[in-house]
Amino acid sequence: MSAWLPIELPLDETPLGRVLVWLLSVLLFAAITAAAVALAAENRLRELRLEPTVITIALPPATDRAQAERRTREVLRLLDDQPGLSWARPLSGEELNALVEPWMSAPASGDDLVLPQLIDLAFDADAAPDLSALAAALQDVVPGTTIGETGALKETRRDIEIFVRAAAVVVCAAMLLLAALASGALTRIQLRLHDDEIDLLRQMGARDARILRQFRRHALDKVLKAAFVATTLAIGLLAAGVVARTWWPPMAAALPGPSPLDWAALALVPVLGVVLVVLAVQIAAGQGLHHSAR
Known part of the structure; x- marks a missing residue:
């Protein structure tokens, strides 16, 4: 742990502390990937809105x-x-x-x-x-005379992209929420596991605010590492998609290239994940310390 973030509780010595990084990495990676799918669907919808509706009429x-x-x-x-x-x-x-x-x-x-x-x-x-x-x-x-279904096909494509966008947004939000809930749940378990150490710190004069900072700093350290791992893996996956667009024409038609605004939106996902996880740990640890002090 960094020197400027002293942790007196042995939070890293339990299996939960070691698993937390990998659990958050998987959830944040899934959230970033889902956000990328949602942005790709939004780009496809934007392109569909710019496409003319082409229809074929068949005369007998x-x-x-x-x-x-x-x-x-x-x-x-x-x-x-x-x-x-x-x-x-x-x-x-x-x-x-x-x-x-x-x-x-x-x-x-x-x-x-x-x-x-x-x-x-x-x-x-x-x-x-x-x-x-x-x-x-x-x-x-x-x-x-009959009319071909090209126009109806465009509407079907639009409906599919809207569904994919909505589903990807829901998955992204669910993964971020699950990361926050899992962090809060693990924090409550760690409070019970380190109940003796917490009592010892209190007897030595440590206030609950000091103990709470240790849980918050521990969570921040873990979620920052997880965000780095998840972002690195997501960038690699997106880079592979960009390369595939160059070498495989069908991929270029199905997957529009990300714009700078898309990259900025994707960068907000791990940031939001970090904020939610730290907030969830803050709330869970604060409530747990409040109840144990009674």
Whole structure:
């Protein structure tokens, strides 16, 4: 123990004192990791809010070229009146063949197999298109027209990211709370284990405030070591994720890079853990000393 933090009670000589560092290290590491997941989900939500809503409209196969062009003009005329529409583009025959080529041994051609007409359209990121109303309007113009579920997929992705963010925040808060509760519980056990030493210090004239400072300093020493271990492990894990984003493109799409603000937010997690643990030990030791003095 440092010279400027004299501890007269043998708090480090019990197994509980030695286990406390590793217990807090695991809990703080889990809290930092959960906070990183929450920040990643928040970044993904921010990117989703900036993405346009892309939808594919499928028109039923036309009997001839003239009918196909007429249907396309009518649908595009309807889409021009849609609020928030960024662009609309009919797919060419070559693009349609490219879409079905992975599932067919030869391009779709001839009169025996006719592909539906497809129109891709995108709405602005801040627009909220009413897909049900759009589908009904398309049915009035060209019966049998269907709308792809790309827009619904975006909503599903948004809901998943919101759930992941909320779950990660709950886990982070639970780990910090568990660290505080565990520290308080271990402090109460140490009070009982060192009851004789505490009585001896009182007989030698030590006030409860002096004994309380020893518990608080002991907890601060342990939780600072635990915070260092947890932060080091978390930085290593996050650094591995950053490297993986560079070498594996799918990881770059699924895991946005942390910003300086994200790093600052993550740094607050172990700090908050230290404060909560020391506060929990202060309360537990204070209550225990108060009861034992009666």
